[in-house]
Amino acid sequence: MTTRPDLSQLPHGLGTRPVDLRRGLPIPAVNVHPDGEVDFISINSEKAMELAVRGRCGLCARQMTGPVAFLGGPTAAEAGLYSDPPMHEECAEAALTLCPHIARPHARRASERRLEHDATHAVGFSEEKPSEWVLLVCNGYGSALTPAVDGGLVPVFIAGEVLRARRFGYQEGVLTEIAEK
Template identity: 65%
Template sequence: MTDLDLPDLPPALAARPRDEKRGLPIPVVNMHDGAVDFVTINGTVALRLALGRRCSLCDEPLAGPAAFLGGPKSAESGYYSDPPMHEACAQAALMLCPHIARPHARRASERRLIEDASIPVGFTEEKPEEWVMVIASGYIVGSTPAESGGLVPLFLVPDRIRERRFGYQDGVLTETAAA
């Protein structure tokens, strides 16, 4: 296992099992029948956690507001494909997730997706230039059609408390002033 120094992680996230290759904590929604897939979300687990008001990264209760990460389109519409999490866990994801933290990182190719991965109809691989963390007092759990048939979870955030914006400055993801 890679020995990463991650002193600022929330304790419950720091206690998660670590990916042997990268040393990163494995979010609970990225576990698929014992296999780890950082590219896809386990929809069944995401629904269970969201309905039980638990963080999708650390699996601890969401006792207060929930955080959602996405691009400006998600922030504008209020619809998210990534389930709710603690604000501190979302902050950690902004630093640790290579797809988010690195401006030129791209999602893994389809050959790396788990066999039964479901992708929402209309999902785009286009990476946003800005990431928006919305902090909400509540959320609604729903679903949307998947490209391969069936449904995938969708989370609607109607009751925002505030938002935080992050953009790439000199190759580093940095918090910017809220719009």
């Protein structure tokens, strides 16, 4: 039996999102596809770019003011390049515990399902799950279209000036913030 996540402490924006009844999770804005289908596996690239251009959070779709956050592996943080759009820091923090792919050390994406929505990724980006996650808080961001592995174009989001980076790793099966040394 799977226990439902406690949604009582969600950031305001995520708390207003529709909830997937099967999973009991708020539905991120970028996981709703043009046909209305919700797919937690793949990002709606057009929606991601639209939200970023309008200065809206990729998860809750509310306006962002001030610093923005990105969530990805150490390689993404080092390069400052992300396939997921910017978000509120509090929404990124919630994703660390709510998103099964991130929160559970052995959860994997169903890569073959990504093809249902023609999901692809940018050339040079890895589909491999990182062993550590970095929540990067930045003063702004940019975006660009870049070649995809399928020959098309996909959006890439570029982190602005880094204000702080928080690292998270799996310790005894639980994603935990790693203290800076």
